[in-house]
Amino acid sequence: MAQNTGFKTSRTLETTMTLEGRVLNEDGTPISGANVEGKMGRYATTNGMGYFKLPANMGEEIVIRGLDFETVYYRIRSNEDIEIRVQNPEQDTQKLSTLSYKIAMDSAQFYLKKDAQKTADFLIAALSNNPKSLSTAQESAAYEKLGDLYTFNKQYDLAIDNYTQAEALEKSFKITIKKADALRLNGNYQEAITAYKINPNKKAGALTTTDQLARLNGLADAYSKTNNETKALETYKEALSIAALANRKSEMTSINTNIASIYNSLGELDDAESYYNTAIKESKKESPKANVVTQSQTADFYNSNAQFDKEIALRKNNIQLLDEIAADKKRIKGKPESVATDHKEGFLNSPKLMAESESVSSEYDMEEIVMDSPVETTSIAPVTENTNLGLTKQKEQLKIAEALKSQNKISEAISFFEASLEEATVNNDLAIKKDAAKSLYELNKKAGNTKKALSYNELYINTVDALYLEKENELEETARKAKELVSKQTRILTLEKDRELTENKIALINTERELTQEMNQRQRWIIYSLVALSLLLLTLAYFMYRNNKQQKINNHLLALKSLRSQMNPHFIFNALNSVNNYIAQNDERAANKYLADFSKLMRSVLENSELDFIPLEKEIDLLGLYLKLEHERFKDKFDFKLDIDPAIKEAHLQVPPMLLQPIIENAVWHGLRYKNEKGYLNVAFARVENGIQVTITDNGIGREQSKAIKTEHQKKRDSKGLGNIKNRVALLNELHDCEIDIKVSDAGLSPDVGTTVVVNFKN
Template sequence: MKDYCIYIMVCLFLGWNVIYSQSQNNALKFNLKGRVEVRSTGQPISGVSISNDMGVFVVTNALGEFEIKTRIGDQLIIEHQDIETLWYNVEKNDDVLILVEGFESSVSDRSNSPPDISIRHQQLLDSAEHYKAKDIEKSIDFVAQSIALLGKRGRRKEFARSLSKLGEVYQYHKQLDLAIDNYEDALENNKTIATSLLLGRAYNLMSRFNETIGLLDPLSKVKTMPPYQSAVLYELLGDAKKGEGKTKEAIELYNRGLLIAEKNQNTSKMIDLNSKLADSYSMDNQAMEAEAYYGNSLELAVQSAPKRALQEKEKVADFYKTKSRFNEEINMRKSSLQELKRLNAPNVGLKKLELGDTITSQRINYKIANAYISQDKYNEAIPFLEKSIVEADSDDDLVVQKDATRKLSEVYKVKGDFTKALETYQTYVALVDSLYVRKEQEISRASRFNREIANAQNRLTGLEQERELSQSKYDLALTEQELVKESNKRQQLVIYSLIFGLLLTLLAAFFFYRSNQQQKLANNLLALKSLRSQMNPHFIFNALNSVNNFISKSDERSANRYLSDFSKLMRSVLENSEEDFIPLEKELQQLELYIKLEHSRFEDKFDYQITLDETVQVSKFQIPPMLLQPYIENAIWHGLRYREEKGELSVDVKENSEDSIIISITDNGIGRKKSAEIKTQNQKKQKSKGMGIIQKRVAILNDMYTDKVDIKISDLQENGTGTKVLFILKREK
């Protein structure tokens, strides 16, 4: 009991603080008037959203004017789809003029249309809003006029606003299917947060909760959304989650919305979200939390919105009813009756539609009577039932009159007053008959109303089709222009992408090729070095055989002379052993020295001559070292050496073309075929090592230096005797 008293005292203290702070805030609030226009032309801008730190949200009218409740120190957020977001700090209570830069350039598509179309369009939508509750046909007609006004200009944003307004009209009259269709069409033409929120609310009313979440959940990531819209967003998402039975998620979303509303002092949203949090906790059987939030919503509503407070009182009374707290329910509903009486006073002028059909004097009296009946207090219930019947009769509310009459009959029956019970029941039967007739009439009127709505929608559909047909050429031209631009952009993008991709591919190929070439070059250099290392020992081995031959004949002088010439040749060979190419002049000198050495051994077997054509510029040509020697060696050892008569060896250097020469080595020896026949069995097993090395060297060098050397071997005579070797050597360019 002590803890409960402390809890009440804390609540009273917090409530007093809220009341005090609210009264202080109300004292500081004032209505700020202003106007938004283009700086350069003075043209008013309609449809501009103005919001402040309190969460108040207004839109400029056709003249660019607005009026917003605000305070000193608040910051106004000015937003429009065709201008950059602006901020204005409220420093004093004085009319403001907000000038916008660059509005003309952002609406260049309107340059060919009369300057007052936007103003006239907004005026027609304002008229549709004005007649929304009074005359649906007139309201729809104004929307139709706003669509017709757009003509051939293809103004999709204005057209979207017309469709959105039409959706609002249908939603107000509970034609939710039509409302959703128009909201969706509006979003197709121009996506805005405001229309998305309207569509989300309509989805919730149709219990299409998954679609609400799919539509609105991405908007929770928008950072620049005005505070009022953010609060509404979380409220609608919470409604969807609550509709799916996910109360915990709904409570979390409501709390996020409430935090934004409280931060921006948006009282109306604070009331709504506290009330919905209470509903959610009540659904989750958390009575204490539900009662606390109902108390918050009721307290806020009493301070700022008496009409809204009446709705909250009835919700709290319904909550007490579910918890069988009938005395508290009765007291709350009696308080509602007093408040309703005050609001229905002539000087207040409350309209029935502002509170809805459920909050009427006859219904509240009927609910009070039910609460007494639940406690078996029939005598206390009878006056409220009778009053409910009388008020329902005067207000022509047959439903409540019927229910109250039936309930009164049941009470009389329980009390044992069967005469009154019968009379009352007979009245009830008559009311049922009257209500049946009334329902038929209502169904008939509803059918007629639906037909009228359908006709109006058909007129709008026809108008839109006519509009589309009349501007088909214009739209087609614009579309083609946009397609061409888009196609050009895409082509450029594709071209640039292809070029970039090609460059990347070429770069990758270049690096791969260079790496491959470097590796190949390294391999070739390694192979050449290996081949040269094999070539030199082979040559040295053959030369030493010749020296050994002189020594075996005891020809010391010849051996000495041979070794002297051989040392010169070896020095030259070793000097050039690391080079891929040497000057042709050096190679010919080495070749002449080698032939001289071989001739000294086989003087009786052959004579030789080296002929250099005067037209050949030897200094401009280079040749791989030791390239010609193996062929000279073959000519002497396998061709001329086996002749019975003395043979001839010729080396001729001639010009082949401007960039190449021919080096020919000819001998009139026994020929390749006969030489192969007279080889010994041991010689047949051994391949010519020098020739094999030369072939590999030439192949590698040609690969590295692009076919620099070409070698052709043929028989000198038709009978197979003699051999001719042609070297075609190209010059470096």
């Protein structure tokens, strides 16, 4: 083989092989300078003869890119040399554009399970080559096949869209069932149930036994997914009776298994075992493969209920059957040679390539038994997320070993784990190999076989790494295929839209222009009206808000003024009583002096009566004058002291006028006046952190005794005075955003030793 012209090794990942290959055009001419990319930055280019070499690992995907051909993705399956033939995209497009509807549909059917992109390309050609000549049935069939493609590739949301389109074009119970299956697989269980329940008389075509069984199985599975086991059992049993009448052995096997599974989930183990046994009997009549699958499912049932002996017996029988099946296939077909194929070897394969492709798939059939749900026909057993249920010899050996391990039969378990590991190694089954190696590590470690345990642990770690890489490759390939299929679906939608636009272009343009003009005019009027209405409403709202706010302020001001007017007459009345008392005692000199001080106080009170706030210094002067007058009247009842913090002058605080006077008046008239011995009143102004604190303390008779000796008239008047103070403070706080707080408490430890009132004026 010729030498390659470009070569770059991996920097971080050790490779296990060197892949050698050649890239050719469809006509066999070599392509030079093609880009060949592997994992971890590995790269090579083809030489003049189209050859390349690339370090790689088994199972990896390489990408071949070039300007003149479509990108090719190739998964490494063997150590043998590969030959990849590519096609020119323009040539592909030209070929597709010349295909008839029938050829395009037949080709799509051939590639349905082999190459999703090619299938989509053929279906696009079927829909777009001669759209005017397509009948409704033909167009519906193409969309149905698209739904089959997306279902097979597990893109159920896209499948639903295409089945819906097919159903809209031509009613068919078969399409309805496929759509219901896609809904169920997509998790739309309620919608699926509704679809399965559609009356068949309203659909086109006869309801065959196959259709009826498909409908009932799908409906039962949807009920099971929604935890409605009762309905699921009823539906499965109805399907079972139909299958029995039609002598459908395979359907009877799967339905019996499904019924048994539901009974198991309900905890009705006897019924579950009975149906599993019936399923095994039916599967023996069907085929060895079906028998293996059914016995494996029954063994899983026994395992879930800790009936390990029964499980082991069934799995040992399965191993024998798997050996017989493999021997029969090898004897009939022989072991085929490995054939390297790529994802894009050409749209129309030669008979030779088709035969080679079939032989490759048959080789894998020898290694694993799968239950395929065909997409091209309506499935009897409902399609599930796991359309392939893999059953291999190594898997059954592993489960036998796990059952023996659960029975604490360690030596026997180790023997089966080793057999499973050996079989998995031969068949490159990394998942089983990983589980077997891990279990052997744990059991040998437990048995004290440290050396063996370490070797199995190392094997486990290496297998996990290999499995991770394999899964990563699979996820990457799946994501790429999904992206490509979404792109194809977008193209299909675009083609459909383009066709509709082409057919109705002139009419749509004219109609759209008229509608646009009319709509724009209507929208302008609506917008203008809404803007005008909004402005009007905003204006009204603003004026209403402003009026309400002003009215509220006026009401508060009026209430505040009313409270002030109620307080001042109360004080004047008490002061005049004092003057009258002096006159009654014929103390003219004291009366004149008291009256002069009273006149001075009244002038200040009247000057401040219309103000909500006055300077704190002025309020202190007024209180000092008031205390002097009250002391003149009750010299024998109390002495007083006015403590002023020097820092008060720096506060520059404004306070409500005569707010403290009623409190001092209450202390004198209701606390100190009734005291037998001479009392004491202290009024202290202190500068605190966030304002001024005024503490008014007396050692009078206390609040409780004062209440006891009051007359009914005094009680009402005192209550009204204190209420006025509280109301005034509340209005001031709300109207002027003040923070005035009044707290009243007993001055001593008992309620008969005076009262303390603390008033806080915050800045």
